[in-house]
Amino acid sequence: MKLAGLKSIENAHDESVWTATWVPATESRSALLLTGSLDETVKLWKPDDLILHHTNSGHCLGVVSVAAHPSGHFAASASLDSFVRVFDVDTNNTISTLEAPPSEVWQMCFDPKGTILAVAGGGSASVKLWDTATWTLVATLSIPRPEAPKPSDKNSSKKFVLSVAWSPDGKRVACGSMDGTISVFDVGRAKFLHHLEGHFMPVRTLAYSPTDPHLLFSASDDAHVHMYDAEGKTLIGAMSGHASWVLSLDVSPNGAAIATGSSDRTVRLWDIGMRAAVQTMTNHTDQVWGVTFGPAGGPGRLASVSDDKSISLYDYS
Amino acid sequence: MKRAARGNLLVVLRKQFPKASKNKNKNNRKHSLSVCLYGSEDELRRLQDSLEAKPEDPSLRFDLGVLLWNEDNNISKEKAAEQFVAAARLNQQNGAVFRYLGHYYSRFSEDPPRALKCYQRALSLDPTDSDCGEALCDLLDDQGKETLEVSVCRDASDKSPRAFWAFRRLGYLLVHFQKWSEAVQSLQHAIRGYPTCADLWETLGLAYHRLGRFTAAIKSYGRAIELESTRVFALVESGNIYLMLASFKKGIEQFRQALEISPQCVSANYGLASGLLGLAKEFICLGAFRWGATLLEEASKVAKETTILAANLSCVWKLHGDIQLTYAKCYPWVEEIQGLELTAEAFISSIISWKRICHLAALSARCSYQRALLLAPWQANIYTDIAISSDLVYSFAECPSYDLNAWQPPEKMALGALLLETENYEFWVALGYLSTHNALKQHALIRGLHLDVSLAVAWAYLGKLYRKKDEKQLARQAFDCSRSIDPSLALPWAGMAADFHAGDPAADEAFESCLRAVQILPLAEFQIGLAKLAVVSGHLSSPQVFGAIMQAVECTPHYPESHNLKGLVWEARFDYLSAAASYKLARFGVTDSSSSVSKSQIRDITINLARSLSKAGNFLDAVQECENLKKEGLLDAEGLQIYAFSLWKLGQNNMALSVAKNFPASVSSMEHISAAASVSLICRLLYCISGLDSAINSILKMPKELFQNSRISFIVSAINALDRSNRLESVVSSSRYFLKSPKDMSGMHFLIALGSSLGFQSGVAHLRKALHMYPNSGLLRNLLGYLLLSGEEWNDSHLATRCCCGDTSDDLIHGLKSTYEILGAGAVACYAISNNNPKFSFPTCTYQCLNEPGAIQQLQKCLRREPWNQSVRYLLILNLLQKAREERFPRNICIMLERLICVALSDECYSKANVSCNYQKFQLLLCASELSLQCGNQNDCANSATNASSITLPDNYLFFAHLLLCRAYASCGDLSNVQKEYVRCLELKTNCHIGWICLKIIESQFGLQNDLNLSELNFNGCLMEGKNLPNMWMAVFNLVQGLISVWKQDFLTAEEFLRRACTLASAESCLQLCHGATCLELARQWCDSQFLSLAIRSLKRAREASAIPLPFISALLAQAEGSLGSKEKWENNLRHEWFTWPPEMRPAELFFQMHLLARQSTAGSDSSNVECCQSPQRWVVRAIHTNPSCVRYWKVLRKLDG
Structure with a gap:
């Protein structure tokens, strides 16, 4: 497996690009790359030449997270002031705006069937689930606190939830917290199952392997990538190599590789079988906030976005 | 809100500087004492020989072992170990043996347990063995047995106070375990052993720092830096302490030094940027915005570089945000083009560019805060930072458009902070400040006060809120509360001042209060308020107001009111051109800032402008402004006045009058004072333009009510004063009634x-x-x-x-x-x-x-x-x-006068061709000339007088210059020139009597006769002209003529002149005295008693007329009376004479006369008289003493003695 640079756009946004995801192809068009930035815009790009398809504005603060519905018809973007805008990808019509108290929207993720949007609820120490048909809040999955919370407890931010991921079967949701713990929930019963230990710094991104519902990957500020058996509560692998925080992570559609982006300004490709980095891309000049693999079915693509305002597209094979 | 940032910084520090205790003990190991003095081969052989002789001698074995040990191959090390083992067996008390064994086991045979035992043995024998101790500790450290390490060090240090290595190691370990106070003790002890070890000092500094003993920490760090100037850690940490103690300059110095050594050091960069920020804030608080902005520019650059070095440090981004936010708040607007040339376009574009810079800075601040937040989303304070920066961004944005019902971003982000830390009252206050809903504001502030009742800021904002809601009472209470909790907070002071309009405190008090607010915090709002209060309370010309409004304009150039107030302040300082420039800017601002401003504001500013223009003498522009106003129909009474006044000054009298005709129409609607002003102006204009009569007629035509004011009364009275026929009497008298x-x-x-x-x-x-x-x-x-x-x-x-x-x-x-x-x-x-x-x-x-x-x-x-x-x-x-x-003319006064005159004449005002100046110069030159004459310097005298005579002045002044020249030439005997000047005087003529009199004297003294006796003729002519006191002057002239006759020994003519003088001015004692004396002389010459009685009459008159007793009169009188035979009168008069003289001036003759008197009265009885105080001889002796050259006295003395 290897990555080959295809295209890189300098100054794709006016400010740092913070998040990226792929919008799956629909009947009428191919897959698109969706990026969100500190400049308060969300942009849609056409691969492989990264032609700007559309620019959505309207957020009042930087865009921290974008998520695309599996159908490819609509997507959601969230800014720092915790407004989630759900919009039609093709027409840019606003479908809904979800409002949460600030600090309570971070990573977002649609479930594989596309019926629920899970939102990492930051300071609320929970994951919020929104129904994608009615756009109402259907459940709040809270991380149980070790002891009864005292009113003067200022440590509530320890469980600050930064990241969220759906298992490929849609039965489990995992979320990562600031103190390095990962919590796993049973969605059907809306119940907390267990913690996964191992990191000691904030877990910025979580991703399940698309092929194996047990396998969960996590990226953390402690510069490590962990591989967990999410059901069996065990750490089955830890991969080191980044010199600084691992900010983003994505698993390839075939489940054989993961890509990570880091504060050390590199993008790494890891072979899961070998549990080692096989390639390091150093084309970014600032920390890499997002990496995302192209959707299954299309050509193997990886996109990365960075604080240096650029977007890079690689061929993955 | 710095808390989180500091916390993060500590993490960085620890990363940057791994714990101080490690890597420090790589001391050069001292090798064994037995240094080979001989060649090692010889030595080896020698030792082996002696060992064969004495196989049981442990010291020989040891020496051999050391010798072998120092050889550089493994085989000899093995052999050395054998020797050491044998030596140890023979002598258990030699620590060095065990140390070498320890070295052997740890380094060559890889047997740590045995090495440990050997080292421990060695240490128990000699706890001061640093080589061994360090080796042991390194061994333990490698195995991770830190507690064991500590106990080894403690043992050694307990056993011997000289085991400095142990103290040092212990100190490092304790610092590693963060047992600061214990560490300080160990380290201090260790420093006694190694006073020049920079590591120790640095570690001691760290321990003190953590204990909060900052001065001690700074000293320790300073010592470390002294010992080794490249101690980045010490530099950075001492810099941090300086920042904490708010001595930013010192801190900045430390960080700069650290950066020179290690330019990539994140914490040094961070410290430098925050130091610059702190310093800039200090300056901004003083109102030095430009200075602060320059510092912030540098700080921002440093911070930006730091973010490149450490992009994932939230605190660095936050610092950058702080810097940019401060910059956006303080960046001052600068008037690029001074004066009136500034056009509206230039002004507006400069405002726009200023705004853009501020806006960009605010945006950049918000971006940086967002990055910080993304890196550490759990840090609540960053939400507030974003909220505050958003608020600022919206305040600079062109059209803030958001839905009033929705949450606004600043408000919402403030809530974000609260969600994370509900109990933080600062966040509540921030919410209260940022929210736009009054109810929420109030709720948030009260929640803040619930958490901490002594929160002065919350009270102050609450007061502000109540004021806005018009609940004065509550507002006052809140401000009072806040002020009593924290008097150093500016807002309550300003709030109290703003309540002035409620009429509560007097204007002065409000001004003082607002002034305090401005002094505490130079905020544009306060400064503008201060200027407004200054207008009301009459403090406009005070320098504090001037400074404040200057700063206000720097910070709010887009606000027309600030320019307008600046104009008023300039006007109060009599700088009308600057005032006009400011008003112009204010008007540009008004016209620029869309339609929201009322027309009255434009009118007010324009009238201000016209007024200052006309005051500055620029009447043309003033008229232009007034005409513009007139076109828009906005010209009110004050405007009309300015208009009329400026027209008049431009010479357009008819226009001015026609404008002035409009005044009375507007007067009725005016306030009292302005009505008075306009009526006064009419009167003045009428008088100046159409003359006295027409003015009086118009005034008589005007309704009487208009004149019911003190000021008008003045004008009318002034006009009346010029009028001989008193036509305005009735108006004047009625208006005077209003003078209070x-x-x-x-x-x-x-x-x-x-x-x-x-x-x-x-x-x-x-x-x-x-x-x-x-x-x-x-x-x-x-x-x-x-x-x-x-x-x-x-x-x-x-x-x-x-x-x-x-x-x-x-x-x-x-x-x-x-x-x-x-x-x-x-x-x-x-x-x-x-x-x-x-x-x-x-x-x-x-x-x-x-x-x-x-x-x-x-x-x-x-x-x-x-x-x-x-x-x-x-x-x-x-x-x-x-x-x-x-x-x-005493010498000292003359010299001083000469210098004074020299200074006065060098004054440039005398170079002006102005009559009064010329006259003064003339006088000064005459003074100089007179002085030179008196000091005997005829040349200078003549020069000065000639200078004076060349000044263009009327002839009757120049006369005196030539008179002086006469005297000057006379004094050096240059008769031909005297004659010339004399003739010149006669030509010039003067109407000053004294001039002719002087001329007469000169004439007589130098025999400058002319046929016609011109001087006398002229004098008489002069008498005819002048009305004042002809008798007096005639008498003086007669006196002079009499004196001239006396000089010629023609006493009869003299008596005649003097008699004439006496009849003309009988009350002048001088004249009488002269007449009396002349008569006495005549009597002596002619032996005529008739003259004697004349003399007695004149002298008696003289005595009566003189204010203070004059000398000579009584003596002469005594003479005269004595000659007539009245001895008693002679005696009395002589006694009287005695007292008329001041003691130190009594002449010899007086003493002599007293001797005569004494001789007479020795026969007499009364001994209380003056003359009886001493004998006649004594009197004569005193006379001789005073004047020894008089033969007469000597003769009398001889006679008396004889």
């Missing part, structure tokens, strides 16, 4: 006196009466003095000086002449000014001039206060010349 204050009243009397002083006497009379009513009015006193001085009969100058005896320091009186001028001029005018000391003269003036030398002192005081005032200097010179003349 004593100041106004005395002013009016001043005016009346001026009016009537067209006839001098009536003016003086009126003023005398008025002074009775207002004895304190300096104005009236000065005028009276002035009138008296300028009276044509120079009779009253002594009164002039007396009537303005008030202190000259009072500058507030603006009359025609200032007090000191009257004083000085009066003193010069009185011939006999100065001294009570009759050493120099015996004044015969019947007017007793009382102020005397006071005038000179007062003038000196004035000159000291205003060294630039040339008229004071001039008057002082004249007074001093009088004094010098009176004291017969």
Whole structure:
């Protein structure tokens, strides 16, 4: 497996690009790359030449997270002031705006069937689930606190939830917290199952392997990538190599590789079988906030976005 | 809100500087003491030989072992170990053996347990063995047995206080375990052993730092830096301490030093940026925005570089945000083009570019905060930062458009912080500040107060909120509360000041309160408020207001009110051009800032502009402005006045009058004061343009109600004063009814006196009466003095000086002449000014001039206060010349006067061709000339007089220059020139009697006869012309003629002249004395008793007329009476004579006369008389003592002795 640079756009946004995801192809068009930035815009790009398809504005603060519905018809973007805008990808019509108290929207993720949007609820120490048909809040999955919370407890931010991921079967949701713990929930019963230990710094991104519902990957500020058996509560692998925080992570559609982006300004490709980095891309000049693999079915693509305002597209094979 | 940032910084620090205890103990190991003195081969052989001899000697074995150990191969190490083992077996007490064994086991045979035992053994034998101790500790450290390490060190340190290595190791370990206070002890002890170990000092500094003993920490770090200048850690940490102690400059210095060594050091960069930020904030708090902004620019650069070095440090981004936010708040607007040339486009574009810079900075701040937040989303304070920066961004944005019902971003982000930390009252206050909903505001602030009731900020914001909701009472209470909790908070002070409009505190108090707010925090809102209060309370010209409004304009250039107020402040400082420029800017601002401003505001600013333009003398532009207003129909009463005034000044009299005609229409609607102003202006315009009569007619036509004001009364009275026929009498008298204050009243009397002083006497009379009513009015006193001085009969100058005896320091009186001028001029005018000391003269003036030398002192005081005032200097010179003349030109006064005159003449004001200046210069030159003459310097005298004669002045002044030239040539005997100047004098003529009299004297002394006796003719002509005191002058002329006859020994003619003089001025004691003396001489010559009686009559008159007893009169009288045979009268008169002399001046003859008297009275009885105090001999001796050259005395003495 290897990555080959295809295209890189300098100054794709006016400010740092913070998040990226792929919008799956629909009947009428191919897959698109969706990026969100500190400049308060969300942009849609056409691969492989990264032609700007559309620019959505309207957020009042930087865009921290974008998520695309599996159908490819609509997507959601969230800014720092915790407004989630759900919009039609093709027409840019606003479908809904979800409002949460600030600090309570971070990573977002649609479930594989596309019926629920899970939102990492930051300071609320929970994951919020929104129904994608009615756009109402259907459940709040809270991380149980070790002891009864005292009113003067200022440590509530320890469980600050930064990241969220759906298992490929849609039965489990995992979320990562600031103190390095990962919590796993049973969605059907809306119940907390267990913690996964191992990191000691904030877990910025979580991703399940698309092929194996047990396998969960996590990226953390402690510069490590962990591989967990999410059901069996065990750490089955830890991969080191980044010199600084691992900010983003994505698993390839075939489940054989993961890509990570880091504060050390590199993008790494890891072979899961070998549990080692096989390639390091150093084309970014600032920390890499997002990496995302192209959707299954299309050509193997990886996109990365960075604080240096650029977007890079690689061929993955 | 710095808390989180600091926390993060610590993490960074720890990363940057791994714990101090490690890597420190790589000391160069000292090798064994037995250094080979011989070649090692020889030594080896020698030792082996002796060992064979004594196999049981452990020291030999040890030495051999050491020798082998030092060889550089493994085999010999093995052999050495064998020797050491044997030595140890033989002697258990040698620590060195065990140490070597330890080294062997740890390094070569890889047997740590055995090595440990050997080392421990060695240490127990010699705890001060640092080599061994360090090796042991390194071994333990490698195995991770830190507690064991500690106990080893403790053992060693307990056993021997000289085990410095143990103290050092222990100190490092304790620091590693964060047991700071214990560490300090160990480290201090260790430092005694290794005083130059920079590591130890640095670690000690760290321990002190963590204990919060900052000064001690700074000293320790400083010592470490002294020992090794490349200690980045010590530099950075001491810099941090300095920042914490708010001595930013020192901190910045430390960080810069650290960066020189290690330019990539994140914490040093961070420290430098935050130090610069702190320093900039200090400056901004002082109001030095530009300075602060420059520092912030540098800080921002440093912070930006730091974010490149460490992009994932939230605290660095937050710092960058802080810097940019401060920059956005403080970046000052600068007027690029000064003055009136600035066009509207240039102004607006400069405002836009200023705004853009601020906006960009605010945006950049918000971006940086967002990055910080993304890196550490759990840090609540960053949410507040974003909220605050968003608020600022929206305040700079062109059109803030958001839905009023939705949460606004600033508000929402403030809530974000609260969600994370509900109990943080600061966040509640921030929410209260940022929210736009009053209810939420109030709720948030009260929640904040719930958490901490002594939260002054919350109270202050609450007060502000209540004020906005118009609940004054609550607002006051809240502000009061806040102020009493924290008097150093600016807002409550400003809030209290703003309540002024409620009418509670007096304007002054409000101003003071607002001033305090501005001094605490130079915020544009407060500063504008201060300027507004200054307008109300009349403090506009105070420098604090000036400074404040300057800063306000720097910070809010887009706000027209600030420019307008700046204009008012300039106007109050009499800088009308700058004021006009400011008003212009204000108007650009108003027209720029869309339609929200009312027309009245534009009008007010334009009128301000027109007024300052006309005050600055730019009437054309002022008229232009007024016309523009008129076109829009916005010209109100004040505008009309300015319009009319400016038109008049431009010479468009008809236009001005037609504008002025509109006044009365607008007057009715006006306030009292402005109505008065406009009526006054009409009257003034009418008088100046159409003349007195038409003005009077118009005034008579106007309704009487208009004149019911003190100010108008002044104008009308002034016009009336110019009118001889008193047509306005009724208007004037009715309007005078409205004069209220004593100041106004005395002013009016001043005016009346001026009016009537067209006839001098009536003016003086009126003023005398008025002074009775207002004895304190300096104005009236000065005028009276002035009138008296300028009276044509120079009779009253002594009164002039007396009537303005008030202190000259009072500058507030603006009359025609200032007090000191009257004083000085009066003193010069009185011939006999100065001294009570009759050493120099015996004044015969019947007017007793009382102020005397006071005038000179007062003038000196004035000159000291205003060294630039040339008229004071001039008057002082004249007074001093009088004094010098009176004291017969003593050398010291002459020198001083010469210098004074030299200074005065160098004054550039005398280069102007102005009559009064020329006159002063003329006078000064004459003074100089006179001085030179008196000092015997004829050349200088002639030069000065010639200079004076070349000045363009009327002939009757120049006369005196030539007179002086006459005297100058006369004194050096140049008769031909004397004749020439004399003729010149006759040609020029003067209307001054004294001039002719002097000329007469010169004429007679040098025999400059002319056929026609021109001088006498001229004098008589002069008498005819002048009205003042012809008798007096005639008498003086007769006196001079008499004296001339005396010089010619023609006593009969002299007597005739003098008799004529006496009849003309019988009250002059001088004349009588002269006449008496002449008669006595005649009597002596002719032996005629008729002359004797004439003499007695004149002398008696002289004695009666003189104010103080004059000498000679009594002596002469005694002579005359004695000659007539009356011995008693002779005695009495002689005794009287004795007392008329001041003691030190009594002449010899007086003593001699007293001897005669004494001889007479020795026979007599009364011994209380003066002459009886000593014998006649003694009297003669005293006479001789005074004048030893007189033979007569000697003869008498001989006779008496004989």
